Amino acid sequence: MMPCCLRFGITLLLAVLVTEVWTQNPPLGSVRTECQGSVMMMMLDKSFVGKYFRINVIDNKGALVSLSPRLAAQCGYSLTVDFLGNAKFLASVLSCFAQNTNDETYKLTVQISVFSNSAMTSASSYVQSMTCRYSPWAEREILCERNYMEVSVRRGVPLIEPNFVQDDPDWSLAYPEATAADNSIWKIVFHLPANRKTTMTVAQAMTNGYGINTTPTRILVRAAYNSTESQPQVIQTVPMAVLRSTTFYKQRWMVMMVDTAVTCPTDGTAFTEQMITWNVPRVLPPLVPTPQITTLDVQMGVDGRKLDPATIHNRDYKLDVGPQLITVKIPVGADGGYYKSHVLDNTYVISYSIEPMLEHTWQDGPEKTKYTVLHPITTPFMPRPPVVTNNTVPKARVFNVTLGTFLPDVELVKIIVGPETLTVPEANLKGYNVQEHVFPNGSKTYTLQVPFEDPNVKQKVTPPDTRTYILPLTYLLNIVPENTPFTHPAVVEAILKDIIPPTVTGYCDGAAFYTMVTYGNMGRNWIPFVGSRELGGSLLALYKYNANATNFWMTVPYNSVDATYEVISSSGIRSRLDLTLKDIGTMVVVADFSLSCSFPTKMIDCFTNGTMAALAVKVESVPSLSPSQLTLRDQSCRPLQSDAINAVFYFNVNSCGTTRRFDNNLLTYENEVLFTSYRLRVACHYLVNDTKVVQFLYQNNPAPVVQPGLGDLAVIMRLALDSTYNDFYGARDYPVVKYLRRPLYFEVELLYSRDPQAELFLENCWATYSADRNSSPKWDVVVDSCENSADEYLTIFHPVSSNARVLFPSHLKRFEVKMFSFTSGRDALKGQIYFHCSVVICDSNRPSDSLCSRRCIPGKQRLGRSAEGMDGGAVKAFVSSGPIELKRDGSLHFMPRSGQFNVWSLLGAAMGVCSVVVFVAGVVYFWKMPKSVY
Numbered sequence: 001m002m003p004c005c006l007r008f009g010i011t012l013l014l015a016v017l018v019t020e021v022w023t024q025n026p027p028l029g030s031v032r033t034e035c036q037g038s039v040m041m042m043m044l045d046k047s048f049v050g051k052y053f054r055i056n057v058i059d060n061k062g063a064l065v066s067l068s069p070r071l072a073a074q075c076g077y078s079l080t081v082d083f084l085g086n087a088k089f090l091a092s093v094l095s096c097f098a099q100n101t102n103d104e105t106y107k108l109t110v111q112i113s114v115f116s117n118s119a120m121t122s123a124s125s126y127v128q129s130m131t132c133r134y135s136p137w138a139e140r141e142i143l144c145e146r147n148y149m150e151v152s153v154r155r156g157v158p159l160i161e162p163n164f165v166q167d168d169p170d171w172s173l174a175y176p177e178a179t180a181a182d183n184s185i186w187k188i189v190f191h192l193p194a195n196r197k198t199t200m201t202v203a204q205a206m207t208n209g210y211g212i213n214t215t216p217t218r219i220l221v222r223a224a225y226n227s228t229e230s231q232p233q234v235i236q237t238v239p240m241a242v243l244r245s246t247t248f249y250k251q252r253w254m255v256m257m258v259d260t261a262v263t264c265p266t267d268g269t270a271f272t273e274q275m276i277t278w279n280v281p282r283v284l285p286p287l288v289p290t291p292q293i294t295t296l297d298v299q300m301g302v303d304g305r306k307l308d309p310a311t312i313h314n315r316d317y318k319l320d321v322g323p324q325l326i327t328v329k330i331p332v333g334a335d336g337g338y339y340k341s342h343v344l345d346n347t348y349v350i351s352y353s354i355e356p357m358l359e360h361t362w363q364d365g366p367e368k369t370k371y372t373v374l375h376p377i378t379t380p381f382m383p384r385p386p387v388v389t390n391n392t393v394p395k396a397r398v399f400n401v402t403l404g405t406f407l408p409d410v411e412l413v414k415i416i417v418g419p420e421t422l423t424v425p426e427a428n429l430k431g432y433n434v435q436e437h438v439f440p441n442g443s444k445t446y447t448l449q450v451p452f453e454d455p456n457v458k459q460k461v462t463p464p465d466t467r468t469y470i471l472p473l474t475y476l477l478n479i480v481p482e483n484t485p486f487t488h489p490a491v492v493e494a495i496l497k498d499i500i501p502p503t504v505t506g507y508c509d510g511a512a513f514y515t516m517v518t519y520g521n522m523g524r525n526w527i528p529f530v531g532s533r534e535l536g537g538s539l540l541a542l543y544k545y546n547a548n549a550t551n552f553w554m555t556v557p558y559n560s561v562d563a564t565y566e567v568i569s570s571s572g573i574r575s576r577l578d579l580t581l582k583d584i585g586t587m588v589v590v591a592d593f594s595l596s597c598s599f600p601t602k603m604i605d606c607f608t609n610g611t612m613a614a615l616a617v618k619v620e621s622v623p624s625l626s627p628s629q630l631t632l633r634d635q636s637c638r639p640l641q642s643d644a645i646n647a648v649f650y651f652n653v654n655s656c657g658t659t660r661r662f663d664n665n666l667l668t669y670e671n672e673v674l675f676t677s678y679r680l681r682v683a684c685h686y687l688v689n690d691t692k693v694v695q696f697l698y699q700n701n702p703a704p705v706v707q708p709g710l711g712d713l714a715v716i717m718r719l720a721l722d723s724t725y726n727d728f729y730g731a732r733d734y735p736v737v738k739y740l741r742r743p744l745y746f747e748v749e750l751l752y753s754r755d756p757q758a759e760l761f762l763e764n765c766w767a768t769y770s771a772d773r774n775s776s777p778k779w780d781v782v783v784d785s786c787e788n789s790a791d792e793y794l795t796i797f798h799p800v801s802s803n804a805r806v807l808f809p810s811h812l813k814r815f816e817v818k819m820f821s822f823t824s825g826r827d828a829l830k831g832q833i834y835f836h837c838s839v840v841i842c843d844s845n846r847p848s849d850s851l852c853s854r855r856c857i858p859g860k861q862r863l864g865r866s867a868e869g870m871d872g873g874a875v876k877a878f879v880s881s882g883p884i885e886l887k888r889d890g891s892l893h894f895m896p897r898s899g900q901f902n903v904w905s906l907l908g909a910a911m912g913v914c915s916v917v918v919f920v921a922g923v924v925y926f927w928k929m930p931k932s933v934y
Contacts (some may be wrong), residue, residue, distance in 0.1 A: 026112060026126040035132035036304035037372065038093050038143060040108055042130065046085030051481060052115035055079060055089055058127070059097040064111055073148040073224040074211045083340040083409050085481045092143060092150055093134050094220050096211065103217045104135040137218065139367035144264030145374050149243060151262035152220035188212065188221070188260070190229035191244035198229060212247070221245055221260040236281040236324045238268040244286055261286050264373065271379050278328040280358055280373060282321065288364045295321065296368065297361040300328055302336040304357055304374060328356055332379060341407045341479045342381055343486040349381035350407060386488045394496040397452040399471050401492050404445030409480050412436065412446050416474035418456030452494070461522070463590050465499040501591055502526065502581055508597035513563070513577040515595065516553040516730055526581040526590050531562035546727055553730050558599045561644060565619045568680065572600045573617060606684035610654070614682040616647045616673040630675050633657025649673065653684065714752060715760070715839050717879040720745040723798065725814060743816045748837060748879060750811040758841055759810040761785060763876070765837040773836040773880060781817050782837070793818040836880045
């Protein structure tokens with residue numbers, strides 16, 4: 001009798017661990033089992049197995065068998081873990097240690113050990129069993145799994161067919177081995193190229209990694225793809241692994257030989273970015289003696305599950321059965337597969353994986369063959385470099401950056417912003433607002449928001465008004481569960497026209513340029529140049545430089561070496577001041593300003609003694625001119641005095657090449673100041689036949705008589721920053737914010753006069769509610785040159801002493817008043833306040849003048865004195881300043897000043913502070929005053 005099953009040698013080949021088996025079951029829902037034809041499947045959830053686990057098989061005696069990769073291929077097992085960490089364990093129903101009942105029912109029991117660390121210690125163990133039914137079997141069934149090839153053949157002796165022909169050459173090669181073998185022994189013959197063969201006993205074959213076994217009705221052979229006797233072969237362009245073998249059993253009266261050849265595809269896939277094409281030969285010559293086979297059925301599936309035609313159509317799969325090839329086409333990204341992230345040379349790439357199956361049932365002769373291929377497919381790496389999208393709206397002044405798109409297995413770990421490396425929670429705490437956005441298909445992006453004002457944001461200025469904000473980034477990402485890191489750098493820019501550049505304004509008077517620079521919103525990040533020289537050092541004092549937080553101002557004489565003479569004429573000079581602001585780092589010009597004015601200057605003097613004086617100056621059109629090189633027509637006549645800008649000539653009309661000509665009653669003397677490309681004509685005109693009668697008498701010299709001439713004088717009223725009267729508010733400083741009841745420091749000055757005998761006095765000063773100094777209501781702050789005694793906050797007069805700015809203290813008066821407002825009832829009126837003063841200028845040597853004697857003027861004397869002043873030589877004028885605008889605070893109450901009909905009030909509340917905006921614009925009045933001529 002032939003034994004029913006092959007049962008020897010197995011314990012010598014397997015590492016068997018006889019230990020106590022845990023009987024606890026896995027948590028509910030953590031393990032899912034499924035029967036897929038001749039394959040049993042267990043799905044283990046990642047939340048259950050974690051990162052570290054092991055699966056051992058339990059045999060029918062309760063012993064644990066540890067599965068190595070070699071033993072798994074030999075016994076019919078495979079284990080894979082998908083990108084999410086879920087595990088899939090597959091077992092052939094004919095696998096080692098599966099309990100087989102009549103080749104119909106199969107039971108497999110495994111132990112699942114879950115570890116908490118990579119050292120694989122301290123395991124929690126669980127037992128899981130599954131039972132599957134698979135019947136009926138085809139005469140021959142072939143299973144091509146990912147790590148092994150399996151063929152099982154029915155081993156019953158069939159009836160003799162009338163058309164039976166021994167047409168397989170492998171039979172004739174194996175027959176001598178079978179007939180010469182010992183009785184009662186199983187052997188296997190492997191057929192190699194060039195009619196070579198290798199014969200092994202079952203024990204020897206199993207030692208070499210082959211799986212050989214018998215079941216109640218079948219005999220099977222299992223081999224790894226890379227087994228020694230396996231041969232590569234290309235069939236219909238498809239690479240195949242071919243194992244040609246014949247298994248036989250001999251008894252004294254019988255020899256049974258079984259063809260156990262098996263072949264499986266090792267590739268056959270082709271890829272584009274959009275499509276996967278998988279080809280399997282329809283006819284496999286190593287398995288059939290003739291190419292004439294009848295295809296009975298072809299089905300495809302995914303993950304071991306067969307799919308119906310509707311599902312195939314809905315997923316856009318294609319199944320085509322041709323005469324030579326069976327072709328399966330699967331779109332990249334189709335349902336049933338999944339994408340996986342990878343890193344290649346720090347570049348983010350992805351792959352698409354799917355596990356299609358193909359089941360081809362054919363008939364060649366009376367027997368049927370069921371050919372099942374489980375063929376996991378993974379596409380080549382497809383580069384998917386992350387895209388940084390700049391969604392920034394510059395006016396919002398916040399960077400809004402999107403990074404993506406990523407698969408679900410990518411996580412953002414850290415962000416490097418400038419020099420700082422921050423985790424995502426740290427970045428959010430810093431105010432960067434890092435968010436993950438997941439889309440319905442599972443893909444994700446990350447957004448990042450960073451304010452423009454963040455210290456890690458760089459700035460680049462493009463004159464005149466544009467600023468580029470630069471955000472340097474490096475994203476640190478990780479792929480799970482492998483923990484594969486990669487980085488992605490980015491530089492994000494936003495351009496915004498938000499620069500208020502510095503501005504320069506200026507004006508001229510008869511002797512100097514007055515300029516003021518307002519800094520703008522970039523601060524003082526530039527260097528000022530006057531002409532070609534940097535404004536600094538001794539120039540600051542020379543040009544009376546003053547500055548505050550927003551401006552600086554200075555006064556440059558028109559004849560300064562930093563000014564440029566443009567044009568000269570007999571009556572004056574047109575001079576220009578160039579002020580340039582250059583970037584402190586790059587020295588690029590960020591602002592330039594030129595102020596050109598005409599200054600009255602006496603260029604020629606004609607003397608009655610027949611001499612002439614001429615002033616020549618260097619002009620812009622002759623930059624190489626040195627004034628000391630200038631000459632008259634006679635080149636021996638050189639300047640009497642010269643410097644870098646000017647040259648003065650003094651000569652007789654009868655010398656230095658001077659010519660004369662007559663024109664009616666006029667005698668004209670002419671000469672020229674000359675240099676290369678420089679010519680200045682000078683001329684003097686004298687009346688001919690003009691008679692002067694001079695009478696000579698002998699008498700005592702009369703007393704000196706002053707002959708009056710007329711000249712212009714001006715008075716200005718200014719507001720000082722404080723009681724030192726060193727700095728004053730300029731035109732660009734207003735509005736100036738002051739608090740109520742804070743002092744205002746006024747200075748009234750007589751301009752341009754150099755007469756030490758002239759003295760300026762304040763006769764009366766008052767404030768009005770409008771610009772008209774004669775309007776009502778009004779409040780007196782100075783009365784008859786004295787404080788207003790009716791005011792409880794008396795005006796304070798400050799003395800004036802000489803310094804570098806004040807040459808004649810008698811030309812100035814200074815006083816201080818407290819801030820107040822007009823009221824109606826107890827409410828402060830909105831509006832503006834104007835200050836006015838009547839000013840008297842007199843001769844300080846006149847003791848009869850009560851003003852000049854520095855006494856307050858009584859009312860009657862003031863009236864008489866005013867008339868006297870108008871007729872007797874003192875001059876009276878008016879100056880004004882304002883407006884002063886008071887900001888109102890409804891929570892404050894105003895206390896009226898006494899004696900003024902409750903119209904004026906002083907802010908007196910202890911709670912709250914109200915600010916005032918002060919505008920002072922000196923209103924200048926000109927008048928005629930006698931000038932001494934000796």
